[in-house]
Amino acid sequence: MNSSPPYGRIGIDQTGIEIYYPIAEDLVLGYYCPSTRNKFNLVYGMSPVIDNLINNLKNRGSISLTEENIGFFNQKQLLNSYRFIYSSQDNFGESKEYLDKYPEFKKVESRITAGPIKQNGMPMGDVLVVFTKSLSFMVSIYDLHSGSAISFKTKEFPIFLTQLNGEEIENVELYSDQVLVRGMREIKINSVDPITTEISIGHANPVMNQLIDSLKNKQNHQKDIG
Structure with missing residues (x-):
C-alpha cells in the first residue's frame, strides 16, 4: 500500500490510497483511489509517463515497468511487511542493503495506535x-x-x-x-x-x-x- 503524503494513512478506505498486489513474478495489480486518478488528470499532457498511465487506466490496459518502478514496489513491500517478504528467487540483497541503511524499518510496529495521531511529514503550525x-x-x-x-x-x-x-x-x-x-x-x-x-x-x-x-x-x- 502507498498513501498520499504527507497526511495520508494506510487503509483500504483512506482517501488517496494506492494498493499494489503482486500476482506473478512479472505482474502487479494496481488499485488507485478516485482522488488519485483525478490528480493524475490535472497534469494530463505534461508528462508522457503520466499520460501513459492515465490512458491505460481508462482502457484497463497494462503498463511496462522500469527498474525504478520495480525498486519502488519492492521497497513498499518491505516497508509494509510485518515479518516476512517473498521473492521468486533467493535474492534479498537489495532488501538487506536497504535495512542496513535504514535500520528503523526493522522494527515491527502495530498499525493500531492509541492517543494522538502524529503525521511526521506534515508541516509545523x-x-x-x-x-x-x-x-x-x-x-x-x-x-x-x-x-x-x-x-x-x-x-x-x-x-x-x-x-x-x-x-x-x-x-x-x-x-x-x-x-x-x-x-x-x-x-x-x-x-x-x-x-x-x-x-x-x-x-x-x-x-x-x-x-x-x-x-x-x-x-x-x-x-x-x-
Whole structure:
C-alpha cells in the first residue's frame, strides 16, 4: 500500500490510497483511489509517463515497468511487511542493503495506535486538510478558532477556492504541529470573506453544532469552577 503524503494513512478506505498486489513474478495489480486518478488528470499532457498511465487506466490496459518502478514496489513491500517478504528467487540483497541503511524499518510496529495521531511529514503550525469526493488538499492556516464551527484565515486563500472548484467538502482534518487535533464530517461552508481571507466551516447538521457548543460551554464552566 502507498498513501498520499504527507497526511495520508494506510487503509483500504483512506482517501488517496494506492494498493499494489503482486500476482506473478512479472505482474502487479494496481488499485488507485478516485482522488488519485483525478490528480493524475490535472497534469494530463505534461508528462508522457503520466499520460501513459492515465490512458491505460481508462482502457484497463497494462503498463511496462522500469527498474525504478520495480525498486519502488519492492521497497513498499518491505516497508509494509510485518515479518516476512517473498521473492521468486533467493535474492534479498537489495532488501538487506536497504535495512542496513535504514535500520528503523526493522522494527515491527502495530498499525493500531492509541492517543494522538502524529503525521511526521506534515508541516509545523496549524494545517487544515480538506477532503471532497474527488480530491484532497491542505492549506496552512492562522487565527484559528475551533468551536462548533472552525474559523480561520489563510494566506493560501486562492488555492483553497481553486481546489474546491465548487465541490462540497465531505470532511476535514485539523492538524497542529503535525498532530491530528480534530476531525469533522458532513461539512458546510458558513462564510467566506475574500478581503480578510477568513473562512468559517461547520457541521451541516445543526444538532451537531448545538451539541458541540453545549460540551464546550460545560468544559469552560468546569474550568471556571476549578
